[in-house]
Amino acid sequence: xxxxxxxxxxxxxxxxxxxxxxxxxxxxxxxxxxxxxxxxxxxxxxxxxxxxxxxxxxxxxxxxxxxxxxxxxxxxxxxxxxxxxxxxxxxxxxxxxxxxxxxxxxxxxxxxxxxxxxxxxxxxxxxxxxxxxxxxxxxxxxxxxxxxxxxxxxxxxxxxxxxxxxxxxxxxxxxxxxxxxxxxxxxxxxxxxxxxxxxxxxxxxxxxxxxxxxxxxxxxxxxxxxxxxxxxxxxxxxxxxxxxxxxxxxxxxxxxxxxxxxxxxxxxxxxxxxxxxxxxxxxxxxxxxxxxxxxxxxxxxxxxxxxxxxxxxxx
Numbered sequence: 001x002x003x004x005x006x007x008x009x010x011x012x013x014x015x016x017x018x019x020x021x022x023x024x025x026x027x028x029x030x031x032x033x034x035x036x037x038x039x040x041x042x043x044x045x046x047x048x049x050x051x052x053x054x055x056x057x058x059x060x061x062x063x064x065x066x067x068x069x070x071x072x073x074x075x076x077x078x079x080x081x082x083x084x085x086x087x088x089x090x091x092x093x094x095x096x097x098x099x100x101x102x103x104x105x106x107x108x109x110x111x112x113x114x115x116x117x118x119x120x121x122x123x124x125x126x127x128x129x130x131x132x133x134x135x136x137x138x139x140x141x142x143x144x145x146x147x148x149x150x151x152x153x154x155x156x157x158x159x160x161x162x163x164x165x166x167x168x169x170x171x172x173x174x175x176x177x178x179x180x181x182x183x184x185x186x187x188x189x190x191x192x193x194x195x196x197x198x199x200x201x202x203x204x205x206x207x208x209x210x211x212x213x214x215x216x217x218x219x220x221x222x223x224x225x226x227x228x229x230x231x232x233x234x235x236x237x238x239x240x241x242x243x244x245x246x247x248x249x250x251x252x253x254x255x256x257x258x259x260x261x262x263x264x265x266x267x268x269x270x271x272x273x274x275x276x277x278x279x280x281x282x283x284x285x286x287x288x289x290x291x292x293x294x295x296x297x298x299x300x301x302x303x304x305x306x307x308x309x310x311x312x313x314x315x
Contacts, residue, residue, distance in 0.1 A: 006264070008254075008257050008258050008264075008268055009258070009264060009267055009268045009271065012268055012271035012272055012275065013271055015271075015275055016057075016271045016274055016275045016278075019274075019275045019278050019279060020053060020054075020057065020278065023049075023053050023278050023279065023281075023282040024045060024049050024050055024053050026282055026285070026286060027044065027049060027285065027286070051176050051177055051178050051180065051181050052173045052174075052176050052281065052285075053278055053281070053282075054181045054184070055173050055176040055180050055181050055184050055239055055240065056173055056240075056274075056277045056278045056280075056281040056293070057274040057275075057277070057278050058181070058184035058185065058187050058188070058239075058274070059173075059184060059187070059236045059239055059240045059243065059246075059277060060246055060250075060273040060274040060275070060276055060277025060278065061187065061188075061191060061270045061271070061273050061274040062184075062187035062190065062191060062232040062233075062235065062236050062273075063080075063081055063232070063233070063236050063243065063246040063247040063250075063273055063277075064246055064247055064250040064251060064254075064269040064270055064272060064273020064274070064276075065191045065194050065195075065232065065266055065269055065270045065273070066080075066081035066194070066228075066229040066232040066233055066247055067079070067080045067081055067246070067247025067248060067250060067251040067269065067273075068194075068247075068250075068251035068254070068255075068262065068265055068266050068269045069194045069197070069201065069225050069228070069229050069262075069266075070083060070225075070229055070247070071251050071252070071255075072201040072202075072204070072205055072262055073133065073201070073204070073222065073225050073226075074133050074136075074137065075133070075205060077251075077252045077255070078248065078305070079137075079248075080244075080245070080247035080248040081229055081232065081233040081236075081247040082144075082233065082242075082244065082247070083137065083140055084117075084118055084121045084136065084137070084139070084140030084143075084144070084226070084230075085117045085118065085120075085121055085140045085141075085143040085144035085147060086114045086115075086117055086118050086229075086230050086233040086234065086237075087114070087144075087233065087237060087242050087244070088117060088143070088144045088147035088148050088151065089113040089114045089115070089116055089117025089118065089120075089143075089147055090110040090111070090113050090114035090117075090233070090234055090237035090238070090242070091110075091113070091147075091151055091169055091237070091241075091242055092113050092117075092147050092150055092151045092154070093109035093110045093111070093112055093113020093114065093116075094106050094109055094110040094113070094165075094168055094237070094238075094241070095151055095154045095155065095158070095165050095168075095169075096109055096113075096154065097109035097110070098158070098161050098164050098165050098168070099154055099157070099158045099161050099165070103164070106168075106238070107180075107183065107238035107239065108238070110234065110237045110238040110241075111234040111235060111237070111238040112234075113234075114230060114233055114234035114237050114238075115230050115231065115234045117143060117144075117147060117230075118226055118227075118229075118230035118233075119230070120143055121136065121139045121140045121143050122136070122223065122226055124139045124142075124143070125139045129219065130219060131219065131222055131223075136222075136226075167292065168241045169241060169242050169294075170241065170242070170291075170292030170294040170295055171240050171241035171242050171243035171244075171292055171293055171294025171297075172240060172241060172281075172284070172292040172293045172294065173240055173281050173293065174290065174292075176239065176240070180239045183235060183238065183239055184235065184236075184239050186231075186235050187232055187235055187236070190228050190231050190232045190235075191232070191266075191270055193224075193228050194225070194228055194229070194232075194266060195262075195263075195266045195267065197221065197224065197225065197262075198261075198262035198263040198265075198266055199262075199263065200216050200221050201225075201262040202260075202261060202262055202263070203216050204216060204218060204221060205260065240293075241292075241294065242294060243277070243293060243294045243297055244294060244297060244298050244301060245297045245298060245300070245301020245302070245304070245305065246273050246276065246277055246297055246301075247273075248301060248304070248305060249276075249300075249301055249304050250269050250272050250273040250276060251265065251269045253272070254268040254269045254272055277293070277297070280293050280296045280297055281293045283296060284296055
């Protein structure tokens with residue numbers, strides 16, 4: 001078991017590198033790259049496919065790492081980065097940009113909305129300097145429902161912008177450029193910060209009282225994890241829209257493969273999430289009619305979520 005825990009991250013790293021190469025070479029045109037002139041090949045690979053592959057890689061990695069952190073914080077395998085209203089806030093911010101500013105500054109509005117909603121949940125949950133996980137979760141559900149109601153109203157009055165809002169809410173990488181990749185690179189240092197918190201996540205998983213006795217500042221850790229996870233989710237939403245279930249499925253599967261040690265779990269989830277979203281986006285690219293990648297992740301993620309519910313109920 002100990003050997004398998006270390007073999008899995010190595011295998012995932014090799015698989016991720018192969019995924020980058022293969023997914024960049026695969027396209028929807030049906031033409032062989034050997035049949036195209038060098039300038040066309042260069043444009044196709046470096047201006048169209050590679051930014052899209054790298055954006056999917058970064059977003060998938062970020063969501064998976066944030067999911068691993070949230071599951072560790074909530075001590076619940078059904079937690080994900082969107083559980084405390086982050087996605088609803090990002091979606092609302094993006095919709096406001098689309099309706100009132102014709103999409104100007106959409107990534108910024110999405111990021112600000114995602115971060116603001118998370119901070120609102122934290123402030124609502126804070127009592128006498130402490131935040132309980134249960135209160136945080138319930139506050140997140142309430143804020144998410146309220147923001148979803150506001151979003152529904154914005155969509156109702158959006159007129160011709162409704163189609164653009166709906167397409168963005170489904171999530172995808174069809175319009176990404178190198179500027180989105182540079183934005184997505186901000187996810188890497190954020191993931192590193194969560195990895196540096198791996199030991200404290202291991203300690204808090206055994207109980208908050210025990211963590212306090214072992215020298216972990218539990219409340220500071222909670223705030224830090226929420227801030228970094230909301231930052232990751234906000235960046236991911238600003239680049240690709242709402243893409244669900246990556247942060248739910250990947251950390252849970254990796255926990256089964258490598259165990260609960262976050263020092264191994266976080267890098268494993270990072271590479272697996274990146275590879276999964278890269279291949280999900282590759283799939284939608286080669287379909288006869290391209291669909292948002294969020295539909296694919298939800299199509300496979302929702303049954304897995306139901307499986308989690310059933311398995312927890314039966315144990």
